[in-house]
Amino acid sequence: MSLVDVSTNLVAVCDFIIKNQHENLTKGNQNEYSKNGKKYKMTSRGNFIRVQDEDKHLVLSESYEDFKYNYSILSCYHILKQCGNLLKDYRQLALAIIFTSREIELNKWHDDTSKVSSPENANYEIFSNEDESLNYISDIDSNTRSHLILLGTMILTATKINFFQTDHNVTSPSLEGYALKRIMSENFGEQSLTSLDVYNALRAFSHWCSIRGIFYKLDLPNVAVDSMLIHKFQSFPEIPHWIKESTTGRYPAGCSKIALIKKSLVTISNSIYGHFIKVPENLKVKDLLKLCQDIENDPLKYHIRSSSLMITTNQSLEVSKLFPNSSQWIEFISCVLQAIGNYRLHHENKLLISNKILKVHKIKDKPVYKNTLQLVNKIKEMERSNPDISDEKIIQLLGGSATNSISQICKM
Numbered sequence: 324m325s326l327v328d329v330s331t332n333l334v335a336v337c338d339f340i341i342k343n344q345h346e347n348l349t350k351g352n353q354n355e356y357s358k359n360g361k362k363y364k365m366t367s368r369g370n371f372i373r374v375q376d377e378d379k380h381l382v383l384s385e386s387y388e389d390f391k392y393n394y395s396i397l398s399c400y401h402i403l404k405q406c407g408n409l410l411k412d413y414r415q416l417a418l419a420i421i422f423t424s425r426e427i428e429l430n431k432w433h434d435d436t437s438k439v440s441s442p443e444n445a446n447y448e449i450f451s452n453e454d455e456s457l458n459y460i461s462d463i464d465s466n467t468r469s470h471l472i473l474l475g476t477m478i479l480t481a482t483k484i485n486f487f488q489t490d491h492n493v494t495s496p497s498l499e500g501y502a503l504k505r506i507m508s509e510n511f512g513e514q515s516l517t518s519l520d521v522y523n524a525l526r527a528f529s530h531w532c533s534i535r536g537i538f539y540k541l542d543l544p545n546v547a548v549d550s551m552l553i554h555k556f557q558s559f560p561e562i563p564h565w566i567k568e569s570t571t572g573r574y575p576a577g578c579s580k581i582a583l584i585k586k587s588l589v590t591i592s593n594s595i596y597g598h599f600i601k602v603p604e605n606l607k608v609k610d611l612l613k614l615c616q617d618i619e620n621d622p623l624k625y626h627i628r629s630s631s632l633m634i635t636t637n638q639s640l641e642v643s644k645l646f647p648n649s650s651q652w653i654e655f656i657s658c659v660l661q662a663i664g665n666y667r668l669h670h671e672n673k674l675l676i677s678n679k680i681l682k683v684h685k686i687k688d689k690p691v692y693k694n695t696l697q698l699v700n701k702i703k704e705m706e707r708s709n710p711d712i713s714d715e716k717i718i719q720l721l722g723g724s725a726t727n728s729i730s731q732i733c734k735m
Contacts, residue, residue: 377446378402379527381439383428393457394442395428396421397449400456402527407520410459415471416511416521420528421460422468423475427531430558436632438530475528476560477506482529483537484569490576490627492529495522502569535634541570544621545636574618577627578642580649580679585615587656587674588733594668595714597730599698599721600659603691606652608732614645655691657681662695666703 382398384390399421403409410417426432433439442449463471481503482492488500498504498516507515515521536556538546548556574582588608591597602608618625623635630639643649657680664675674680686692698721705717718724724731 377440378405379438379530380446381424381427381437381527381531382442382445382449383433383439385441389442390429392442393425393453394449395424396460397453397456398445399424400459401447401449401452403524404452406523406527409520409524413511413515413518413521413524415474416515416524418460418463419471419475419478420524422463422471423479424528424531426472426476426558431555432532432536432559434533434535434552436535437533438527473560474506474510477563477566478503478525479529479532480537480541480562480566481506482525483532483534484541484566486529486534487538487541487543487570487575487622487626488573493522493525495519498522498525501572502566534632538623538634541567543570543623545623547634547636571619575622575626578618578625580653581611581615581618581642581646583674583677583679584611584649584652584656587660588729590668590674591659591663592730592733594663595702595717596659596663596667596695596698597733598718598724598728600695600729601725601727602729602732603655606648606655609735611646611652612732612735614642618642653679654681654686654689658686658689658692659695661686662692663699666699 379402381402382394384392384394400410403417403420427439440446481500484502485494485500486492493503494500496517496519498507498521504516507521511521533552533556535546535548536552536559539548539553540556540559540562574585588602591600621635621637623629624637624639625642626634626639629635646652660674660680661683683692701721702717705712705720
């Protein structure tokens, strides 16, 4: 084959590739594409996100003139009907989801990251259960409806708190998250926490509302919301204070290691051991505490999905890159906690439950473990000799608080 023939063939192949790419982009929607059997769509911010579970997408009207068709109600009922016996066994929950989905449609509490679609792009027949759907909600008065909408928005908010803290809206086989578990158990009973039907319903429901909008209502700092989304969420019910408070109880998803270390340091600092145990200089404890402070002040930029979902106005950062000595920290904390066990540690040593804490057989020969164990045994011996001995007396007999001890550092 001549060089000319090779060149001609290469040009033909290139033309074929370009033609296919053009057809893929222009077919149906220029803002969508498929790769390896997976579908992606472009958001208003120019990034692409994966499209999944289209049979669970809430169908909404795109214009105010079409609100009369009740797309959201019919769509929501259709989806909930696929969730086992939910419509029968958990009618109040189903009604809360249905009426809240209607508010999502009317108030446009969604954005381009929400799993919603237009009637033209619906993956299922919207009107197949129209009479059944409308009859299901026909006996609900306006006051009850308002209560159900408030309940529905509380559930939505709780799922987004879960997403903020764990990167998951809901979990199975049991629902997790302080706010979500409290709301569900108080309103639908403890059995709702382990119901597969409830899980499937909440899994769909939790994706219909704007993440940014709810984060904004939770008063998280530096949420990437524009004036239009802020305006839309003015109609979103006020979130109860106790739910808002539960947001800051944990670090954002992607920060579990540093959160465990910070909590461990605080727990140790509040015990008698904190007066004697020092952090090795190579761990650079001040840098760690500075990073923790920044995470607490601006958590969204450290969220594991911060970059892909563009949820913050600030530059997204990866904790793993800013915290390269995490494994050394975990070893240090493991040595201290395993040596102490549950002896004289406030609220017992629940930190040992974490699967990130190393087992004793891996650290028993480490100097930190041995030294901490000696300290614990000395304190035990003092208390055996004098059961009424005070912490102050123990500290005095052991030579006083050490310079740069964990207790001193955590108070800085």
